[in-house]
Amino acid sequence: MEMKMTMPKLGESVTEGTLIRWLVKPGDRVKKYEAICEITTDKVNAEVPSTYDGKVKELVVQEGETVAVGELICYLETMEATEQPQKKRYSPAVLQLAAEHGLDLDEIPGTGMDGRITRKDVLSFLQERDEKQRQEPMPSHLPIAPVQEEPQHDFNFEMGIPVDPIRHLIAERTLKSKTEIPHAWTMVEVDMTGLFRLREKLKKEFHKKEGFSLTFLPFYLKAVVESIKKYPLINSVWEGDRIVIHKGIHISVAMATDEALYVPVLKDADQKSIFGLAKELNVLKEKTIHKKFQPGDMSGGTITINNTGSFGSILSMPIINQHQSVNLTLEAIVKRPVVINDMIAIRHMANLCLSLDHRVLDGKICGLFLQHLKMTLENFNEETTIY
Incomplete structure (x- = not known):
């Protein structure tokens, strides 16, 4: 059949x-x-x-x-x-909504188990229908200005690059985020010297024992998790008539390949040690390299982290992902002179840049969050355990 x-x-x-x-x-x-x-x-x-x-x-x-x-x-x-x-089955709530609005349930795509139509599907269908009706063009009696012909480009000096589906999606998502989310931005400077020395102490033995490299990123993620526990509003999202604070901390980690940018999600980051975070990051890295993601690998993130410093960047203004309120970047760790107790010392310094959704967060809460994150990172030392 x-x-x-x-x-x-x-x-x-x-x-x-x-x-x-x-x-x-x-x-x-x-x-x-x-x-x-x-x-x-x-x-x-x-x-x-x-x-x-x-x-x-x-x-x-x-x-x-x-x-x-x-x-x-x-x-x-x-x-x-x-x-x-099989005969289609509908819940009483779905049948009642369909009757109230005169809907044909055969026209509504179901997203429930085995394609079953849920109450949310019906409400989404109604919302889309209403939006289409509102967006229908109204007749205009104003005179139409003559269309000026655009100047012709000399394509002998230009190269057209075809846009693949992934780049199309990135364009759509980033435009939607910048259009709908009122972005604000702030940053702090962090002394990473203690963390730098800790990693130098551990990295050779770690690679020999575990089979993959120990980077700065798991330490950064651990510090972010501890700071979110202190200021949970950072881990939230704007939903029109309410702000939803997520219970779990699921970190979207930006990972780039030569072809595209991927943002797999490290789930339940608050339940993992530094080693656990490093191990999970390595798994996501391998999936990104070989493009072997499972459907759930890319969804459910509550906050996004970018390690833009790996490319030498010292300052970034990242775009916030949909359904989140914050995007954080760790910039390049640079040795430079710093004044400490009126003395000049050479330290390993880095910037932390934060883009925030101003509907949800204000400067004060983000400033406190970044100060806690800065303190946590600066407290790493050669005695810190990663297991």
Whole structure:
């Protein structure tokens, strides 16, 4: 019998995906859980498995096309020709909402288990419908100014670079963030000398024992976690009529490849030691290099961290990710003269830069948070344990 494959929901906040590449063609036989296509969503590639055993009948979506969660992407012909389709079931809340607004539930894509329509799906459908109606152009009786022809470019001196789906998504997300979130910015300077000496002491033995390098980033993440525990409002998000403070601390860590920027999420960072953070960062690094992410690897972040200092940067103004309120950068650690107790000393110094959502956070709370973060980083020394 003919079965439908739809765009899966690859994360809590994901509403659409771009189909980059089909891994099958019409007529191919596929097994259940076998990958049939590659989807890009929220800056990540993920393979979508077949939900049935059968034969590919028709590919509905073209490569490079963006479709909403729940929309049809292909048809499969299964071997279970006598199986009857299951009758759709709806919760009382869904039925009541549909009746109140005169909705046809067949028109609403479901994001629940097995494609079931939830109350949230109905409310999202209503909101999208209302927004489309508000955005319909109104008739205008004003005279239309003549359109001036744009100057022609001499393309002999220019080079056009095709924009791939990942760059399209990055452009859409960053534009949305800058448009919707009122950004403010602040920074502090940190003496990293104690941490620098600690890492120098540990790094050779650590690499020999664990098989991967010990960087500054896990120490930085540990300090961020301890500072969020002191000022939990940093770990929050604006939701229109309320501010939601997240219980868990899930850190989105920006990782760049030659082709693109990825932001995998280090889950439950508040439950991990410095070594635990280092180990998890190495796992995410390997996934980024080989582009082998699981759907959950890119979703659920509550705060974003950028190690821009690894590229030599000393000052950054990062863009805040959607559904978060803060983006933090650790800049390059630089040796320079510093005045300490009226004496000049050579210290390892670095800047910490913070972009904040001014709807949620003010200068005072962010200043206190950065001071605590600065103090925590400066308290690392050669006696600090990482396990």
